[in-house]
Amino acid sequence: MKEFLESFSNREVSIVFWTIVIVFGILILNISGALHLIKAFFAKKLFYIYCLMSLYLSAIIYSLYSMNLWESSLYKDFLFWLLTSGFVMLLSFTKLKSTGDFKNILFRILTINIVLEFIVGNYNFSLLKEIFLIPFVTFVSILIIVAQQKKNENEKVIKLLNQILSFMGFIILCYVLCRLIKSPTELFTIKNLKTFLLAPLFTFLFIPFVFLIVVYSKYEQIFMNLNRNFLSNKRKSKIKLAFFQFGNLNLEYLNNAHNITIWRKAELQNEEKIKAYIRKEIRGEVKFRN
Incomplete structure (x- = not known):
């Protein structure tokens, strides 16, 4: 525990301090709204997902520990990753609609910005x-962010604020470069290498979990649409099996399947060769009705 607490940098202590202040401020000013938010965060479906996520991440940590790649000080970095990137990815899974969205996440991992962020x-x-x-x-x-809502009216204000941020960034970068030149060995250590790799590694390994959550969510939406009273149980089962067979884990195909259940109800009811129909439509572009 002592090693864990000592691993916090001044910046991280500052972030924790202000986070606690803000959370307590919100609780005091709007306790009913805060309680409603907490209740929504721990909704029944999300609770099951949190349990699965805990098991999945615990398995990753155990695997790293068994390979002698894990140490106590990394729990702090893992906690910061979980409360920022981890939960952001998980709770925004409804916005991940195609494989391209997951490729964008991978692209962000590989950008040079992550190196600069680590050094700074x-x-x-x-x-x-x-x-x-x-x-x-x-x-x-x-x-x-607020000023950009009315960009034309606040152009001068936005320019001034960006200049302030740029000036702050320049000062911090100069400070970092001076420290790096004076003592390069302070940065290039095995411990720092593990810290640097932790966030990209966990993000990369967490993508399959989030992907499966997205797939499950899409199938759930598709079957909810099918479970309405416009189909017999036998036909529902046949259609569901066809969606599994031809949709698989392809997000684009599942998006088409979802559109079919909304806009092609007549075809789902009356098409004689329903399996062949779904195979053709699910792999094409399903057009919306006007």
Whole structure:
């Protein structure tokens, strides 16, 4: 436990501090809304997914531990990954509609930005400076997002805010480069290498889990549409089997299958060679009715 707590950098302590302050602030100002959000977060279906996710990630950690690649200090980095990238990927699974969306996630893992983020994140200011720096940068970033809602009206404001962020980034980058030149061995250690690889590795290994959740969700939507009273049970079973056979794990095909259950009800009811029909339609482009 001591090693785990000592592994937190000043920046990470600052982030934890402000997160706790914000959470308590939300609870005090709007306790009913916060309780509703917590209730939604732990909905029954999501709870089952969390349990499966826990087993899956535990198996990954155990595998790394058995290969002598895991150490106690990595739990901190794993926790940060889980509360940011992990849960963001999981809770946004409804937005992942095609294999291209998963390719974009892989592409982000391989970008040079992840190297720069690691190098900058490895060099911290004093705790007091970090406690003031984190909310300032966050506040300016939020102002930019809000100002961009009316970009034409706030063009000068957006430009000024971007200049402030650029100036802050320049100062931090200069500080990092000075530290790196003075003491390169401070960065290039086995421990830092493990820390650097942890987030990309877990994101890469977590993609199959999220992919299967997306596939399950799509089949659930398809079968919910089929379970309405416009088909006999025997025909439903035949159609479901055909969707399994020709849809497989292909997200594009499953999107087509979902569209078929919405826009092609008459065909699903009356088509004599239903299996051949589904095979043809599921692998083509299903057009929406106007």
